Amino acid sequence: MKKRLLAMLMAGTMALSMTACGGGGASDGGEAADGGEAAEGAAKIGVSMPTQSLQRWNQDGTNMKEQLEAAGYTVDLQYAGDNDIPTQVSQIENMIAGGCDALVIAAIDGSALTEALKGASENNIPVISYDRLIMNSDAVSYYATFDNYKVGQMQGEYIRDALDLDNAAGPFNIELTTGAPDDNNVNFFFGGAMDVLQPYIDSGKLVVPSGQTEKAQCATANWSTEEAQKRFENIITSVGYGPDGVKLDAVLCSNDSTSYGVQNALQAAGYTADNMPIITGQDCDKPNVKNLVSGLQSMSVFKDTRTLADATVKMVDAIVKGTEPEINDTETYDNGTGIIPSYLCDPVIVTKDNYEEILIDSGYYTAEDVA
Structure with missing residues (x-):
């Protein structure tokens, strides 16, 4: 917990000494969502997603990047091939070495990142575990997921x-x-x-x-x-x-x-x-x-990945600004180093009877997408 608190305090000042995040990924952000350049000195957020072979991770990555850029951050979004653990490890290590100020990680294997994230702890880089809990690492500051x-x-x-x-x-x-x-x-x-x-x-x-x-x-x-x-x-x-x-x-x-x-x-x-x-x-x-x-x-x-992305962006924003992120669970998720403060979004049942209201009327899909 001391490390987490220190990371939050340090993050507020790190924007003064930022360098580019590690490259080599599927998508390297640098422009705001409206097409303009991110502000000079804007915090740089590394986003690591497990694969592009499943639709949901493409949507998660896209939503995350768009919302972070709209909030004024520079984003390094990378996908680890087709669930390739060594690729994800390498990408995360590059993000840390390249000076990202916070990391959002959807792990392929929740137990495979312990060594890779030691650099995040040593450099006081906050880590948000996204959707899948990263295990056995004290670098994890928060967890954003659905219930x-x-x-x-x-x-x-x-x-x-x-x-x-x-x-x-x-x-x-x-x-x-x-x-x-x-x-x-x-x-x-x-x-x-x-x-x-x-x-x-x-x-x-x-x-x-x-x-x-x-x-x-x-x-x-x-x-x-x-x-x-x-x-x-x-x-x-x-x-x-x-x-x-x-x-x-x-x-x-x-x-x-x-x-x-x-x-x-x-x-x-x-x-x-x-x-x-x-x-x-x-x-x-x-x-x-x-x-x-x-x-x-x-x-x-x-x-709804838009909801999870929104919650995660708010969490990143609070961390970078040195304030306390909103959390609603402090009991459930123990990653082996202690309970990880979490924000849980609510899932919704979809059937033939309500799919239009939940998926189409909300703008998540068009009628043509699922025709």
Whole structure:
């Protein structure tokens, strides 16, 4: 905590001695959002995103850069290839060596940045862990994310209510899919959902015919659509699921990329919108919203990246100005060095019935985007 307080005090004066951030990334900022040059001596913020292969990270990076530049900061936005950890480590080290005054990092592997961030601690550079908590590093000053436990709860509650588990006789068949084992968020997504669903599994009202109920068994490397599809194809074959085979009532999927892989596998096995099981998701990726509208996916949890970017920019602004950022959680997120003060944004359930209001009327997508 002493380091965090010192970092905040130091950050207010560091704008007097700034140099350019490390280059070599996908996008190096330097102009304000209105097209004008950033003010001379403006603070320089390094933003590290994990990949451009998933839609949501492109949106996160773009929103972050636009809002930081609109606030008057110079931005070095970099993507680490396709979830390449050595690339992200190198980019972060370059940002530190190049004199960035604060770092916003969405980690590929929350435990892989301990050494890279020692330089941030030594140079009193504040670090905001973005969306995914960076573990085992005392360089992390704050955490900005959505309420990820609530995301999982929403998914579990949706399945509970759609199957009417409190009243229907059952039993119902369900399978479970979650994301990357090195992403700390999985603990909250999967944990939140299973806290809702586990009592029904224990009572026998929900049955997992594959027997794969542990987080490690249900994990998907890099949240990959292809890996999720392969795993689910194996489950379909081993259990005998199919429109004319063993009935599948629901699939818990922690996000949209894994959900899309599951849907691909089920469609290849003969399922259509008319007999598709209940399938959850998260992020409201465009292909998934299209499937949601057509009936192939039941719901997705929307995490408006504009909201998270706005909260993070306010956090950066407070840190650079030497004031206390707004936080609303001081109990939940321990990264191994202590509780990290956090700001949690609220997620929202999106279905076929409300997607226009939440996604299109808000300007997040156009009707053509998800037609």
